[in-house]
Amino acid sequence: MTSCYPYMIREQISVISNVGRHDEGQEKVDFGQQPIEFAYTILALDSFYQEFREQGYLQQLKATFDWFLGNNHLHQIIYNPCTGGCYDGLEEDHINLNQGAESTLSYLLSRLTLEKYNL
Numbered sequence: 001m002t003s004c005y006p007y008m009i010r011e012q013i014s015v016i017s018n019v020g021r022h023d024e025g026q027e028k029v030d031f032g033q034q035p036i037e038f039a040y041t042i043l044a045l046d047s048f049y050q051e052f053r054e055q056g057y058l059q060q061l062k063a064t065f066d067w068f069l070g071n072n073h074l075h076q077i078i079y080n081p082c083t084g085g086c087y088d089g090l091e092e093d094h095i096n097l098n099q100g101a102e103s104t105l106s107y108l109l110s111r112l113t114l115e116k117y118n119l
Contacts, residue, residue: 013041013064013071034089035078038067039106046113062119065110079107 041064049057063071068086070077076095078087085099086107 013038013060013067032089032091033067033072035068035086035103035106035110038064039110042110042113046116058117058119061114061117065114065119068107068110078103 042061045057045061045064048054049061068078072078072090074090074093074095076090078090078095079085080087080099083099084104086103088096088098088100088103090096
């Protein structure tokens, strides 16, 4: 069974891709990532920090939020400050430019969580 927890790559957070199957031994891809996965990770890290009060969780929370701001494999901002929306995800070599409600709410929820800590 493979883990579905995020992990750090080159000082960037990465989550399991939505591209293809994820069988044991299959090479991991860094694309096919969607904002909701990062929002859920931020919410989980927030819960961990609330329970254990370990600063490492806040550091990971900030690193996860930075994915929206360009600390991702494309080095592109996912949040659109002009529209207030959030792009729908990262593909291998481009951003999915749709700005759906799920992605925008994922960004906003993530940002509200981050702002509780003034990070």
